[in-house]
Amino acid sequence: MSDSTVNTGLHTEHSRTQEFLNGAIATVPLLIGAIPFGIIFGTLAEPNGLSALGAILMSLIVFAGASQFIALGLLAAGASIPIIIATTFIVNFRHILYSANLVTKVQHLPQYWRAIMAFGLTDETFAAVNNRYLQSTNLSTAHWFYLGSFLAMYSNWVLCTYIGLTLGNVFPEMQNWGLDFAMSVTFIGMMMPYLKSRPMVAAALVSAVLAIVSVDLPHKLGLLLASFAGICVGISLTMLQNRRLTSKEFKE
Amino acid sequence: MNESWLIGGMFVATFSVRYILFALAGRVRFPSWLNKALEFVPPVVLIAIVAPSVTMPKGELWLSPLNPWLLASVVAVITALVRRDLLTTIVVGMLTFALLRFGLAM
Numbered sequence: 001m002s003d004s005t006v007n008t009g010l011h012t013e014h015s016r017t018q019e020f021l022n023g024a025i026a027t028v029p030l031l032i033g034a035i036p037f038g039i040i041f042g043t044l045a046e047p048n049g050l051s052a053l054g055a056i057l058m059s060l061i062v063f064a065g066a067s068q069f070i071a072l073g074l075l076a077a078g079a080s081i082p083i084i085i086a087t088t089f090i091v092n093f094r095h096i097l098y099s100a101n102l103v104t105k106v107q108h109l110p111q112y113w114r115a116i117m118a119f120g121l122t123d124e125t126f127a128a129v130n131n132r133y134l135q136s137t138n139l140s141t142a143h144w145f146y147l148g149s150f151l152a153m154y155s156n157w158v159l160c161t162y163i164g165l166t167l168g169n170v171f172p173e174m175q176n177w178g179l180d181f182a183m184s185v186t187f188i189g190m191m192m193p194y195l196k197s198r199p200m201v202a203a204a205l206v207s208a209v210l211a212i213v214s215v216d217l218p219h220k221l222g223l224l225l226a227s228f229a230g231i232c233v234g235i236s237l238t239m240l241q242n243r244r245l246t247s248k249e250f251k252e
Numbered sequence: 253m254n255e256s257w258l259i260g261g262m263f264v265a266t267f268s269v270r271y272i273l274f275a276l277a278g279r280v281r282f283p284s285w286l287n288k289a290l291e292f293v294p295p296v297v298l299i300a301i302v303a304p305s306v307t308m309p310k311g312e313l314w315l316s317p318l319n320p321w322l323l324a325s326v327v328a329v330i331t332a333l334v335r336r337d338l339l340t341t342i343v344v345g346m347l348t349f350a351l352l353r354f355g356l357a358m
Contacts (some may be wrong), residue, residue, distance in 0.1 A: 067262060081261060086265075087297075096273060096290060099270060099274055118275075185325065185349070188341065192341070199292075227296045231296055234289075
């Protein structure tokens with residue numbers, strides 16, 4: 001069930017290239033935000049106990065910014081590998097929501113294309129690609145746009161990791177410059193756009209307090225406990241809100 | 253080779269989440285409460301990591317305006333509320349932190 005167009009080969013080739021370039025270009029502003037992120041990951045790797053090779057391989061193979069930072073933080077705190085992997089799983093679970101949004105846009109593609117696109121699914125590429133799908137419903141070459149966005153993010157991420165590793169070697173005292181705070185401030189910047197509703201704010205506050213209180217639990221289990229409690233509070237408040245809205249409607 | 257296990261495991265944990273719905277393409281639908289619960293995941297996890305590191309930068313709880321980690325975090329939060337831009341938030345937060353820690357030697 002190929003969805004390929006009836007265009008001539010030359011025309012298809014042209015629109016593929018154009019889509020690929022458009023995808024890369026649309027991702028440039030998002031890249032700029034990711035650059036300090038990648039560099040800081042590189043500089044923090046070795047001080048936190050991940051080798052230079054391990055850092056490059058992690059950027060090449062895992063390709064998940066937030067998870068990689070968290071892995072460093074957990075490594076430095078002496079967390080066990082299963083806990084780091086479980087945390088990675090939880091942190092990346094939001095990608096399920098992105099992929100759920102994109103399912104109708106990939107179901108005509110062969111599995112190898114879907115696998116490549118899945119590997120390249122990041123917050124940034126989702127944002128860029130989602131815009132493209134909103135602008136045009138023509139899906140025949142849209143996956144090339146996706147590929148352009150993904151490869152722009154990917155090459156930038158790996159390059160910045162390398163730059164960060166090099167800078168960390170040239171300025172070994174860099175780890176005392178407060179770059180650990182850069183990680184915190186980046187997470188704050190990533191977190192803030194989500195805090196748009198009362199349940200979301202309440203969930204975050206509960207999670208923050210519990211994370212502080214339970215910081216001495218072994219294997220950073222406090223992180224999971226705090227996250228789970230925050231989610232429970234958030235979903236409970238959402239349900240309460242909905243019930244109140246429904247009962248109000250009944251009265252009116 | 254601990255790092256191989258770590259990277260391999262993290263690859264499986266990230267890729268499986270990213271790929272599963274693409275692989276099944278439309279044959280699965282989440283119950284709405286689960287969708288709703290998943291929406292809370294990113295901010296809740298991020299703040300669970302940030303909160304201890306900026307309130308106890310030296311291992312003990314330090315809730316004071318003299319704590320540069322905490323003060324710069326508050327500035328970053330305010331910046332994010334005003335400008336709604338990741339890069340601006342990071343830059344302003346870092347500059348505030350650098351000023352407090354090295355300019356004012358806090």
